[in-house]
Amino acid sequence: MVNLTIDNKKIQAEEGQTLLDVARQNGIVVPTLCHHESLEPSGSCRLCSVEVGEGSRTKVVTSCLYPVAEGLVVQTGSERVMNVRRTVIQLLLARAPESEQLFQMAENMGISPEPRFKASEDGNKCVLCRLCVRTCEKIVGVSAIGFSSRGPQKNVCTPFHEPSNVCIGCGACSYVCPTGQIEMHTSPAGDVRTIWGRDFKMAACKVCGRYFAPEDQLQYISGRTGVPLEELMVCSSCR
Amino acid sequence: MTSKIKSFSELKELQEKIKAARDSRQQRITICVGTGCLAHGAMSVADAFREELDRRGLSVKIDFRKTGCHGFCERGPMVILAPENIFYQHVGVSDVGEIIEKTLLKGEIIDNLLYANPQTGEKYVKEDEVPFYKRQTRTVFGMNSKVDPKKMEDYLAVDGYSALAKALKMKPGEIIREVVTANLRGRGGGGFPAGRKWEETSKAAGTPKYVICNADEGDPGAYMDRSLLEGNPHLVLEGMIIGAYAIGSNEGYIYVRNEYPLAVENINIAIKQAREAGLLGENILGSGFSFDLKVNRGGGAFVCGESSALFASLEGRAGEPRAKYVHATEKGLYDKPTNLNNVETWANVPFIINNGGDWYAGIGTDRSKGTKIFSLVGKINNTGLVEVPMGTKLREIVFDIGGGILNNRKFKAIQTGGPSGGCIPEAYLDMPVDYDELTKVGSMMGSGGMIVMDEGTCMVDLARYFTNFLANESCGKCVPCREGVQRMKEILVDITEGKGREGDIELLESLASSIKDGALCALGTSAPNPVLSTIRYFRDEYEAHIKEKRCPAGVCKALITYSVDSGKCTGCTLCAKVCPVGAATGEKKQAHKIDSDKCTRCGACKESCQFDAIIVR
Numbered sequence: 001m002v003n004l005t006i007d008n009k010k011i012q013a014e015e016g017q018t019l020l021d022v023a024r025q026n027g028i029v030v031p032t033l034c035h036h037e038s039l040e041p042s043g044s045c046r047l048c049s050v051e052v053g054e055g056s057r058t059k060v061v062t063s064c065l066y067p068v069a070e071g072l073v074v075q076t077g078s079e080r081v082m083n084v085r086r087t088v089i090q091l092l093l094a095r096a097p098e099s100e101q102l103f104q105m106a107e108n109m110g111i112s113p114e115p116r117f118k119a120s121e122d123g124n125k126c127v128l129c130r131l132c133v134r135t136c137e138k139i140v141g142v143s144a145i146g147f148s149s150r151g152p153q154k155n156v157c158t159p160f161h162e163p164s165n166v167c168i169g170c171g172a173c174s175y176v177c178p179t180g181q182i183e184m185h186t187s188p189a190g191d192v193r194t195i196w197g198r199d200f201k202m203a204a205c206k207v208c209g210r211y212f213a214p215e216d217q218l219q220y221i222s223g224r225t226g227v228p229l230e231e232l233m234v235c236s237s238c239r
Numbered sequence: 240m241t242s243k244i245k246s247f248s249e250l251k252e253l254q255e256k257i258k259a260a261r262d263s264r265q266q267r268i269t270i271c272v273g274t275g276c277l278a279h280g281a282m283s284v285a286d287a288f289r290e291e292l293d294r295r296g297l298s299v300k301i302d303f304r305k306t307g308c309h310g311f312c313e314r315g316p317m318v319i320l321a322p323e324n325i326f327y328q329h330v331g332v333s334d335v336g337e338i339i340e341k342t343l344l345k346g347e348i349i350d351n352l353l354y355a356n357p358q359t360g361e362k363y364v365k366e367d368e369v370p371f372y373k374r375q376t377r378t379v380f381g382m383n384s385k386v387d388p389k390k391m392e393d394y395l396a397v398d399g400y401s402a403l404a405k406a407l408k409m410k411p412g413e414i415i416r417e418v419v420t421a422n423l424r425g426r427g428g429g430g431f432p433a434g435r436k437w438e439e440t441s442k443a444a445g446t447p448k449y450v451i452c453n454a455d456e457g458d459p460g461a462y463m464d465r466s467l468l469e470g471n472p473h474l475v476l477e478g479m480i481i482g483a484y485a486i487g488s489n490e491g492y493i494y495v496r497n498e499y500p501l502a503v504e505n506i507n508i509a510i511k512q513a514r515e516a517g518l519l520g521e522n523i524l525g526s527g528f529s530f531d532l533k534v535n536r537g538g539g540a541f542v543c544g545e546s547s548a549l550f551a552s553l554e555g556r557a558g559e560p561r562a563k564y565v566h567a568t569e570k571g572l573y574d575k576p577t578n579l580n581n582v583e584t585w586a587n588v589p590f591i592i593n594n595g596g597d598w599y600a601g602i603g604t605d606r607s608k609g610t611k612i613f614s615l616v617g618k619i620n621n622t623g624l625v626e627v628p629m630g631t632k633l634r635e636i637v638f639d640i641g642g643g644i645l646n647n648r649k650f651k652a653i654q655t656g657g658p659s660g661g662c663i664p665e666a667y668l669d670m671p672v673d674y675d676e677l678t679k680v681g682s683m684m685g686s687g688g689m690i691v692m693d694e695g696t697c698m699v700d701l702a703r704y705f706t707n708f709l710a711n712e713s714c715g716k717c718v719p720c721r722e723g724v725q726r727m728k729e730i731l732v733d734i735t736e737g738k739g740r741e742g743d744i745e746l747l748e749s750l751a752s753s754i755k756d757g758a759l760c761a762l763g764t765s766a767p768n769p770v771l772s773t774i775r776y777f778r779d780e781y782e783a784h785i786k787e788k789r790c791p792a793g794v795c796k797a798l799i800t801y802s803v804d805s806g807k808c809t810g811c812t813l814c815a816k817v818c819p820v821g822a823a824t825g826e827k828k829q830a831h832k833i834d835s836d837k838c839t840r841c842g843a844c845k846e847s848c849q850f851d852a853i854i855v856r
Contacts, residue, residue, distance in 0.1 A: 045717070083749070
């Protein structure tokens with residue numbers, strides 16, 4: 001066990017834990033955007049920044065990545081920390097002004113947009129939190145989407161912005177997206193799902209006849225698990 | 240080609256044999272074919288020498304050597320004639336015959352090929368008399384002018400690989416202690432003590448351990464790593480092999496940017512030669528120690544010089560950094576213990592082993608030891624690579640070695656440490672240059688790039704330039720760097736275009752401090768430096784742009800107007816001739832005028848005017 005102090009509270013933690021996990025376990029609120037408990041931390045949004053150290057020897061670190069250490073002193077709401085958080089939110093608000101989720105988050109944190117930052121007008125709500133890309137790679141295991149370009153031009157896309165051959169239409173990227181950028185549409189009849197510029201034929205449940213999953217996804221699962229495709233053609237309600 | 244050297248004594252014998260063969264040839268012609276001189280046509284000059292020597296049957300008697308960069312790039316192509324070390328500059332193909340005829344055969348000096356001090360006109364015959372060289376201490380870089388980078392014999396002739404032989408007889412711990420005693424600090428920018436890094440890697444658990452050379456130098460205007468790797472690749476290799484032995488590594492990489500083709504070529508040749516000679520590979524010099532390395536070419540993303548992004552790139556992934564709360568010495572490349580040092584750091588190692596850590600620690604300042612190679616560019620007379628002991632004053636570098644400001648204009652500032660370094664004003668010219676002093680004034684050592692600016696530089700425009708560079712080179716992984724640097728750039732563009740607003744300076748400052756605290760890697764955390772340092776020392780220029788819509792240096796096009804001083808104008812009509820838009824007009828022998836509405840502020844009139852009659856406000 002490791003002893004540390006977070007916001008003047010004495011806390012015990014297990015070795016190898018991150019500051020974010022320990023803080024949250026102890027009821028200390030640390031905002032995050034790119035964090036998801038099913039995924040390894042990426043440290044890209046920087047919202048979970050905290051200040052560690054004492055006196056004049058302190059530094060701002062990313063709590064989702066920082067390992068606990070004996071005797072560590074942590075401030076989660078210091079001035080430096082709040083400046084980083086405010087700036088991050090304001091920068092993201094300017095990048096994705098049409099994201100309601102982001103606005104809600106800013107409002108909860110009491111942060112208003114910085115008028116000097118020119119708000120983007122392209123309707124793009126992506127804040128490059130990378131949850132979609134990481135989910136597709138690490139959870140789904142297909143890596144149908146990734147990044148192209150760098151710097152302010154960086155964007156999430158399928159390779160060469162063309163409909164992907166490896167995408168299975170599972171929609172995990174869309175579910176995990178915190179800003180509503182990744183849109184997924186289903187035809188009125190429910191037989192076709194459209195995502196990342198590609199139409200996916202939906203499979204109908206053998207029992208109830210309801211369209212429940214893209215055929216590509218069921219084939220992928222069958223291939224990965226060895227369960228015959230026939231057995232997968234029943235929706236979860238009818239199973 | 241050298242056959243396999245199997246023991247320390249065989250190496251010694253070979254060195255002596257090569258030296259003896261060289262000593263029999265008293266006269267030597269050395270020509271610099273480093274990248275800078277090549278651009279000035281040095282290869283044609285070298286070919287002409289070869290042909291002429293062959294034609295006259297002198298090739299057997301004369302040692303003719305094509306070497307890497309000598310540093311005085313401003314004056315290329317450069318030729319040195321030994322044993323007198325006569326220094327000829329700006330040598331062209333047409334000079335070759337005369338040099339051989341007069342200087343080589345008769346010992347006469349050719350006056351118009353000598354270097355003349357641009358300020359005094361004084362001429363110098365010998366290389367070490369030239370002020371540019373005289374005040375330098377070229378411990379590391381000076382070897383460049385002694386070896387042909389493509390010939391390992393040349394390196395052996397200057398006792399190359401002696402340090403390796405010495406090191407292999409020492410215990411790894413003893414080598415690390417020498418490097419710790421030397422207090423060699425990382426020359427790539429961070430200034431982290433190399434000895435401590437080596438020690439940490441050697442103690443770290445896990446195999447294999449990797450040794451990497453960072454040759455991804457990408458700072459605009461900096462090229463010392465390039466020139467070392469191009470000019471003396473065996474020196475870098477020797478340093479790496481010693482390091483690998485000390486750390487306990489058998490595998491290494493040289494990560495070099497593909498935009499450095501000559502460096503890639505020469506290091507590959509050197510590796511092949513070293514392998515054939517048994518200096519790389521299994522059982523080096525019969526010591527039982529094995530080490531080999533590969534060259535990995537980088538695609539030229541600036542961020543890939545950052546250690547964790549470099550590892551990602553080496554692993555075949557996108558060059559994005561990761562948080563380094565666990566050091567690379569424990570988890571680096573493929574999460575294995577890794578020791579990454581840059582080219583110049585590795586190149587210092589053989590000298591430390593040969594002369595001892597105490598000798599090395601005797602050079603430099605309290606906390607910065609040894610010499611440092613600086614890349615001196617910008618509005619300066621002697622552009623080039625300069626090696627001086629740590630602690631040398633900026634004034635000495637700029638004025639004594641650099642020969643002062645171009646066209647006798649006034650010094651304004653010097654930007655040190657690459658694009659994310661800071662600008663240092665005149666008031667600090669007497670500052671000793673070392674890691675800590677540079678940090679104190681809001682700049683940094685960085686790669687050692689130095690860009691000299693004269694009074695014609697607008698500091699807001701300069702901050703805009705570097706911030707733009709960094710915004711584009713940001714990998715885009717973390718928000719403060721990707722979005723924040725871009726916003727800083729936009730505000731700076733506004734200010735230079737006359738669209739600055741009250742409060743912009745304060746906003747830049749607060750944005751900068753959030754980025755410094757919040758960014759993921761060193762690119763982001765140092766990106767605000769150009770903005771912060773120019774605000775710190777040239778705040779009045781920012782205010783003039785924002786409040787008075789005026790660019791004091793006369794650079795920002797939206798804020799300046801061109802007019803004619805009718806008292807000085809002689810009516811020579813030259814401005815009217817060069818003006819591309821017909822804004823400058825007037826009768827012969829009468830004062831001219833500039834129509835501000837038509838004028839595109841290209842500056843052609845001012846450049847062409849012989850009478851200093853064009854006013855920029």
